[in-house]
Amino acid sequence: MDSFRIRGGARLEGSLRVSGAKNAALPILCAALLADGEHRFRNVPALRDVATMGQLLETMGLTVVQDGSVLDITSRAVNEPVAPYELVKKMRASVLVLGPLVARYGEATVSLPGGCAIGARPIDQHLKGLEAMGAKVDLDHGYVHVKVPRGRLTGAEVVLDMPTVTGTENLMSAAVLAEGRTTLVNAAREPEIEELARVLNKMGANVTGAGTDVIVIEGREGLEPVDHAIMADRIEAGTYMVAAAATKGNVYLDGVTFDHLEAVAAKMRQAGCEVEREGEGVRVVAEGDLKAVDIKTAPHPGFPTDMQAQLMVLMVMAKGQSVIEETIFENRFMHVPELNRMGANISVHGRTATVKGVDSLQGASVMATDLRASASLVIAGLLAQGETEVLRVYHIDRGYEHIEEKLAGLGATIERVPGASA
Numbered sequence: 001m002d003s004f005r006i007r008g009g010a011r012l013e014g015s016l017r018v019s020g021a022k023n024a025a026l027p028i029l030c031a032a033l034l035a036d037g038e039h040r041f042r043n044v045p046a047l048r049d050v051a052t053m054g055q056l057l058e059t060m061g062l063t064v065v066q067d068g069s070v071l072d073i074t075s076r077a078v079n080e081p082v083a084p085y086e087l088v089k090k091m092r093a094s095v096l097v098l099g100p101l102v103a104r105y106g107e108a109t110v111s112l113p114g115g116c117a118i119g120a121r122p123i124d125q126h127l128k129g130l131e132a133m134g135a136k137v138d139l140d141h142g143y144v145h146v147k148v149p150r151g152r153l154t155g156a157e158v159v160l161d162m163p164t165v166t167g168t169e170n171l172m173s174a175a176v177l178a179e180g181r182t183t184l185v186n187a188a189r190e191p192e193i194e195e196l197a198r199v200l201n202k203m204g205a206n207v208t209g210a211g212t213d214v215i216v217i218e219g220r221e222g223l224e225p226v227d228h229a230i231m232a233d234r235i236e237a238g239t240y241m242v243a244a245a246a247t248k249g250n251v252y253l254d255g256v257t258f259d260h261l262e263a264v265a266a267k268m269r270q271a272g273c274e275v276e277r278e279g280e281g282v283r284v285v286a287e288g289d290l291k292a293v294d295i296k297t298a299p300h301p302g303f304p305t306d307m308q309a310q311l312m313v314l315m316v317m318a319k320g321q322s323v324i325e326e327t328i329f330e331n332r333f334m335h336v337p338e339l340n341r342m343g344a345n346i347s348v349h350g351r352t353a354t355v356k357g358v359d360s361l362q363g364a365s366v367m368a369t370d371l372r373a374s375a376s377l378v379i380a381g382l383l384a385q386g387e388t389e390v391l392r393v394y395h396i397d398r399g400y401e402h403i404e405e406k407l408a409g410l411g412a413t414i415e416r417v418p419g420a421s422a
């Protein structure tokens with residue numbers, strides 16, 4: 001398993017281009033299941049998770065070819081609508097094939113994703129919605145079997161217990177071929193939901209209200225293949241914004257939709273950073289001391305849980321005490337013990353972390369656990385004194401395209417150390 005060797009101390013300066021959004025690409029690739037023919041997706045990030053999704057679609061009989069940031073899918077009737085455990089256990093987002101498969105074939109068998117490092121992450125809302133649309137759901141030996149007795153889903157009103165992102169995406173994708181109207185109430189409002197709706201509508205669907213908490217889908221008989229360029233990754237962008245601020249740098253991020261980063265920008269400004277729109281991107285400058293600010297994660301447009309670990313690193317060096325509350329996942333503080341080993345002063349009680357600012361961090365060997373926690377350890381290594389070794393960087397490769405090249409391009413001292421094969 002590869003690791004990163006980082007020498008801290010450099011101010012990050014310069015500019016970089018943000019890649020396509022992982023959490024938009026994943027449901028959009030699944031949408032190719034809804035229409036046979038040649039689909040072309042552009043600005044697709046070269047990530048492990050995208051490759052895993054491609055493998056899953058290929059096991060179903062589709063042809064997936066990624067050349068740089070262009071990913072072509074030849075979609076045809078699948079030989080069997082099954083998502084096997086060995087792929088789903090690698091990436092829980094594999095569950096996103098469920099909606100398209102049930103919509104198109106009236107049945108699907110998908111391994112239950114199981115928990116992951118950050119929490120139990122059930123899919124009960126996905127299944128409740130499909131049942132409301134006429135599907136029968138059976139759980140058997142770790143697999144969920146969904147079957148529609150009448151063959152085609154029927155539009156329905158679905159009130160979600162919480163604004164689940166992939167739950168909203170699965171049900172939106174299921175509804176586009178259902179008979180009649182589906183209304184999703186208490187839907188997630190993330191920009192990636194709006195992006196999926198844009199793709200579905202380009203394919204001939206009729207989705208309105210994406211980006212609000214009520215989405216209405218008028219079912220269609222069939223859809224057409226699509227050519228679409230994926231939106232920029234707001235979490236990747238936010239991660240580099242924090243890295244720039246943590247190293248007291250001056251960095252321009254190109255290709256970012258600033259509106260998608262309002263909550264992150266507001267917190268960073270509150271902490272004393274300059275965060276400004278500039279052309280088609282955003283510039284981050286941090287000169288003086290940072291102030292401690294409190295953070296509470298929330299569904300979009302609130303502060304994103306996927307940026308919690310990164311902002312925590314910024315707070316590690318801020319003057320004062322910061323209280324960080326993680327309201328979305330039950331176990332998303334695994335970066336804390338690793339940061340404390342570098343000299344941070346963080347205590348955790350339940351879903352709340354209290355960060356007392358320190359003057360410096362010391363480099364250490366630290367272990368990556370989940371995607372965003374790993375990113376926070378890299379940022380900590382950039383500002384620590386001495387050398388930091390981040391182990392198991394395959395977690396980072398799931399969601400950050402060429403991260404070591406991008407950081408080195410901004411002046412960081414970081415190299416990938418090839419490890420024994422995983």
Ligand code: EPZ
Binds near residue numbers: 122399
């Ligand atoms: C998506 O995960 C993202 N993944 C996550 O990003 C992100 O952290 C999360 O949304 C929250 O924003 C993708 O888009 C591929 P949820 P998802 O369903 O859809 C509970 C990353 O780092 N819940 O919105 O799985 C659930 O347990 C990843 O890129 C149910 O109880 O998250 C959680 O507490 C990590 N039942 C909360 O809702 C359900 O049926 C939010 O989960 C569904 C969810």
